[in-house]
Amino acid sequence: MIVKNVFDVAKSAMSAQMVRLNTVSSNMANAQTVSDTKEGAYRPLRPVFETVYAGQMGQEGRDGLSTTRVREVVTLDREPVRAWRPDHPMADEEGFVYESVVNTDEEMVEMLEASRQYQNVLETVSTLRTLMARTVKMGQ
Amino acid sequence: MTDTFRDHLSLFSTSLSLREQRGAMLASNIANAATPGFKARDMDFQAVLAAQAGSGPMAVSDARHFATGTPGAAQAGYRVPVNPSLDGNTVELAVEQMEFAENSLRYQTSLTLLNRRISGLMQAMKGE
Numbered sequence: 001m002i003v004k005n006v007f008d009v010a011k012s013a014m015s016a017q018m019v020r021l022n023t024v025s026s027n028m029a030n031a032q033t034v035s036d037t038k039e040g041a042y043r044p045l046r047p048v049f050e051t052v053y054a055g056q057m058g059q060e061g062r063d064g065l066s067t068t069r070v071r072e073v074v075t076l077d078r079e080p081v082r083a084w085r086p087d088h089p090m091a092d093e094e095g096f097v098y099e100s101v102v103n104t105d106e107e108m109v110e111m112l113e114a115s116r117q118y119q120n121v122l123e124t125v126s127t128l129r130t131l132m133a134r135t136v137k138m139g140q
Numbered sequence: 141m142t143d144t145f146r147d148h149l150s151l152f153s154t155s156l157s158l159r160e161q162r163g164a165m166l167a168s169n170i171a172n173a174a175t176p177g178f179k180a181r182d183m184d185f186q187a188v189l190a191a192q193a194g195s196g197p198m199a200v201s202d203a204r205h206f207a208t209g210t211p212g213a214a215q216a217g218y219r220v221p222v223n224p225s226l227d228g229n230t231v232e233l234a235v236e237q238m239e240f241a242e243n244s245l246r247y248q249t250s251l252t253l254l255n256r257r258i259s260g261l262m263q264a265m266k267g268e
Contacts, residue, residue: 006164006167009167010167010171024222050174050175051177051178057243064164064168065165065173066181067168067171068171068178093195113174114174120173121167121170124171124240125167127240127244130230131244131248131251133172135156138255
């Protein structure tokens with residue numbers, strides 16, 4: 001990816017925050033799910049961000065600029081809760097189900113932070129865009 | 141004659157272009173507010189402008205001189221955080237947002253002054 005201007009910065013940063021919001025909604029949607037095996041239980045997803053510098057390693061791009069992107073989406077290695085619910089259709093032969101370990105409070109904080117940061121980047125780029133538009137009209 | 145025009149406008153145009161560069165740099169910091177290990181960058185605007193405008197410690201008066209003050213990244217430094225965070229990220233949103241707001245305002249100021257200079261020149265040309 002080539003980072004040439006502030007729009008490239010916003011493009012990548014906003015899509016990274018969008019991935020983060022998507023993982024939050026996946027986690028929230030699976031907050032109450034159960035599984036009949038320990039391995040099959042849902043584990044929360046988290047994106048890992050990394051910085052992309054403009055002009056690094058011979059890439060074309062302007063110095064001083066950097067943006068962020070999602071390097072990978074990892075699953076958090078948390079132990080599923082083993083609950084004894086013999087009447088549950090998903091229960092194993094001993095009467096246990098494995099509940100997903102999504103902490104909804106944690107997800108809410110994650111969601112708020114991601115949406116605030118999305119807004120910040122958008123606000124920044126829209127300010128710069130206004131300034132650019134005004135500069136185009138210079139001398140008129 | 142063209143030199144006179146250039147001299148007349150150069151300080152504001154240099155300042156405008158540096159403000160634009162700094163704005164992009166601050167936008168990069170804001171974009172990386174959640175990236176672990178990212179170090180926020182910024183430039184010393186006054187020093188870079190002084191070097192560009194030729195009033196720095198070593199002015200370039202001949203084409204064969206080396207420019208000591210190159211714009212942008214060459215003079216960009218790293219921000220010292222007010223409250224360091226555990227993940228090694230030195231972006232503090234409040235700081236970056238305030239710097240960005242100030243930078244935008246000063247960009248607009250430079251733009252207004254440049255516009256006034258241009259309209260002043262136009263008025264002089266028309267002789268009204």
